[in-house]
Amino acid sequence: MRIQGTDLWLDANRKKDFCFVSHAHIDHAKRHKKILATPQTAKFYQHRLGETETRILEFNQPKRIKGAKVELFPSGHILGASQILVEKGGVRMVYTGDFKLRGCLTAERIQIKKCDILIMESTFGLPDYVFPPRKEIIKKLTGFVKKTLSQNQTPVVLAYSLGKAQEAMKILGNLGFKLSVHSSILKLASVYQRFGIKFKNCYRYYSRDLKGKVLLTPPWLRNSKMINNIPKKRIAMLTGWALDPGAKGTYGADEVIPLSDHADFWELTQYVKKASPQKIYTLHGFTEFVSHLRALGYDAERLEPKAKPYKLGKELLSNYDLFSNL
Ligand SMILES: [Zn+2]
Structure with a gap:
């Protein structure tokens, strides 16, 4: 997507001259000539994609960039991970990137700003996806770990290496469990430490040093020798998709736990109510979520690759398009 008239792209999936990167997950962070990002995202981006010319913007420090007022929050x-508010011609547009409303131990708490146009992710935009309270999720995770250790088996926890894994390190480490952590997760955890988030009871993984420890690895290692060679183990996967009926089979796990970095159906709806936009575009989700928003009285549609530029208000109509996703 590009904010028309500004030359500023948002999470573009191809190389651009200047692009806002909401966060450093691979589906959002591609290699660009120059990026606009928070200091934390810039560091993760550098870790994953190497040095890139970067315009750093702290949260809640509005700046004029390429003819528009821009604020990250x-x-x-x-x-x-950041949303972006772009104000131009008196119209406020917010692009959320990935978000969640629930608090956690390793990310800043979300802010929601009123806007005219909202471009939002809607990954879990079906009523089937309402996550249990965080307390219950943590209880399920610690229950899995305790039970597995008490049976003299190794608990293997699969968690995406940026974000979810560090949250698991913090939750389990703070509770006194000892973790054996895969190097890809530890590398990214060092960036967290640089920004003041400390981890307890976390150690680098050694195959001969698993006794009494929880092994924390990314899901792509599920079928690796590293895991297959552990004689007695039980495996848990941390994902919002844990609510799907066949999730254990999908992830090859004995347990699936719905710890998610995304908003569930209820959170998505709450977000929209608080932002109270006149126009909503959804990304990465089910078409049913658009119908749900329309039933609530919102002017909503899915942002398709060929969506027409949206114009808001008479003045704007006569002047320029607010944005287009060229
Ligand atoms: Zn993400």
Whole structure:
């Protein structure tokens, strides 16, 4: 997407001259000539994609950039993950990136701003996806770990290496469990430490040093020798998709736990009510969520690759398009 008339792209999936990167997950962070990002995202981006010319913007420090007023503010998704507010011609447009409303131990709490146009993620935009309270989710995770350790087995926890894994390190480490952590997760955890988030009871993974420890690894290692060679183990996967009936089979796990960095159906709806936009575009989600928003009285549609530029208000109509996703 590009904010028309500004040359500022938002999470573009191809190389651009200047692009806002909401956070450093691979589906959002591609290699660009120059990026606009928070200090945390810039560091993760550098870790994953190497040095890039960067315009750093702290949260809640509005700046004029390429002819528009731009402000970054927390999305609550992972550390440093940011939404962007662009104001131009008196119209306020927010792009959320990935977000969640629930608090956690490793990301800033989300802020929600009123806006005219909202471009939002809607990954879990079906009523089937309402996550249990965080307390229950943590109880399920610690219950899994305790039970597995008490049976003299190794608890293996699969968690995406940026965001989810550090949250698991913090939850379990703070509760006194000892963790054996895969190097890809530890590398990214070092960026968290640089920004003041400390981890307890977390150690680098050694295959011969798993006794009494929880093994924390990214899901792509599920079928690796590293896991297959552990004689007695039980495996848990941390994901919002845990609510799907076949999730255990999908992830090859004995347990699936709905710890998510995304908003569930209820949170998505709450977000929209608080932002009270006149126009909503959804991304990465089910078409049913658009119908749900329309039933609530919102002018909503899915942002398709060929969506027409949206114009808001008479003045704007006569002047310029607010944005287009060229
Ligand atoms: Zn993400």
